[in-house]
Amino acid sequence: MKISLIIPMYNESAIIADAAKVLSEYMESTFEEYEIIFCDDGSSDGCGDIVRDLELPNVRVEGYAENRGKGYAVRYGVMKADGEIIMFTDADLAYGTDVIKKFYDFYIENSKNEDIHLMIGSRNLDGDGYKEYTYIRRIASKTYIWVLCHMGGFKLSDSQCGCKAFRGDAAHDIFSRCEVDRFAFDFEVILWAEKLGYAIKEIPVKIINHRESKVNVFKDSFRMLRDLRRIKKNVKKASK
Numbered sequence: 001m002k003i004s005l006i007i008p009m010y011n012e013s014a015i016i017a018d019a020a021k022v023l024s025e026y027m028e029s030t031f032e033e034y035e036i037i038f039c040d041d042g043s044s045d046g047c048g049d050i051v052r053d054l055e056l057p058n059v060r061v062e063g064y065a066e067n068r069g070k071g072y073a074v075r076y077g078v079m080k081a082d083g084e085i086i087m088f089t090d091a092d093l094a095y096g097t098d099v100i101k102k103f104y105d106f107y108i109e110n111s112k113n114e115d116i117h118l119m120i121g122s123r124n125l126d127g128d129g130y131k132e133y134t135y136i137r138r139i140a141s142k143t144y145i146w147v148l149c150h151m152g153g154f155k156l157s158d159s160q161c162g163c164k165a166f167r168g169d170a171a172h173d174i175f176s177r178c179e180v181d182r183f184a185f186d187f188e189v190i191l192w193a194e195k196l197g198y199a200i201k202e203i204p205v206k207i208i209n210h211r212e213s214k215v216n217v218f219k220d221s222f223r224m225l226r227d228l229r230r231i232k233k234n235v236k237k238a239s240k
Contacts, residue, residue, distance in 0.1 A: 002033035003104055004083030004168070008073035009038055009091045013045040017054065019091055024056040026097040031104070034058055038091075039077035042067035071178070071185025078166075078175045087165035095121060095163045096208035103165040106203055117170035117198035118189075120156060121163035121205035156202060159186055163205055170198050179234070184227035191235045 005027065009016060020038065027034045036056075040048035040063030048061045062080050063073075074088050085107055089095060103119050110116055164186075166174070173196065180188045193200055 001085060001104075001108065002035070002083040003027075003031055003085045003087060003100070004081035005034065005036045005100065006074060006077035006081060006086065006088035007036065007038045007091050008041055008070050008077065008088065009043065009047055010041040010067060010070070010073070011043045011045045011047065012091045013043075013047040013050055015092060016047045017050050019093055020051050020054055020056060020059065022093065022097060024054075024059055026100070028057060030101055033083075035060070035081065035083060037062055037077045037080055039063055039073040039080075041070065041073035069182035069185075071183065071188070072181040074185065075175045075178055078171050081171070082168070084168045085165055086168050086171040088163075090162045092209055094207055094209050095205050099163060099205055102205075103163075103203060106201070107165070107167070110201075111167075115199045116201055117167045118174075118193045118200045119165040120158070120190075120200060120202050121161040122156070122158035122202045123161060123205060123207065124158045125202060125204035156190065156200070158202070159190055161205065164189070170196075174198070177238070180227055180231060182223075182227075184224045184231065187224070187228050188231045188235070191231055195235050195238070 005023065007019070007023070012019075016038070020036075023036055027036060036059045038048070038051045038059070038061045040061055042063070042065055048063055051059065051061050062077060064076070077088065078086055085104060087100060087103055089099070099121065103121075106119060107116055160183075170193070174189055174192045177192050178185060178188045190200070
């Protein structure tokens with residue numbers, strides 16, 4: 001079963017060569033069929049060319065000239081992927097590489113007995129999920145997620161985890177309907193999955209490599225709440 005791995009990137013030249021090499025070696029040694037798609041979100045630092053110049057097997061760079069946001073980058077990459085399982089994670093490999101096979105194996109082992117369309121990583125389901133965070137950062141992140149999920153009406157424990165996987169056809173169906181380009185895209189994906197009746201499973205994950213988030217908890221929260229209200233309205237009135 002082929003797995004497509006999407007890596008959105010924006011001005012990641014400082015880390016992207018090492019990340020690409022680590023991912024390529026891991027995927028080559030772990031899966032018979034795979035592809036890695038680095039989606040360049042209008043970077044100005046040449047990180048796309050850095051990946052291309054490595055000429056790694058089953059690795060390609062997709063992208064566009066203007067910066068659009070992480071949501072657009074993930075959506076663009078997903079629509080270019082053809083794996084039976086499509087997964088995305090962050091360029092800094094915050095959750096490590098073993099999490100990729102963890103999601104893959106969960107799908108293989110459980111999809112025989114039940115429908116699985118969307119798998120969401122959750123730091124709140126693993127006792128060490130936030131181990132690399134400072135106490136203040138941990139509390140801020142948990143509060144941030146709780147507020148947004150409460151406003152969105154979600155019962156999930158970690159909607160914002162940057163590690164999600166989909167059955168291929170479900171991924172294309174969901175993302176073809178999405179319109180949000182920036183950080184609120186996770187909410188839109190979940191709302192569409194629920195609207196379309198897709199089964200969602202949460203899988204415990206933990207932070208392996210921690211760097212400061214590009215999300216400003218206070219400023220971006222208000223923007224995301226505004227986007228969330230718009231997303232809920234759009235999804236509610238849409239037909240399946």
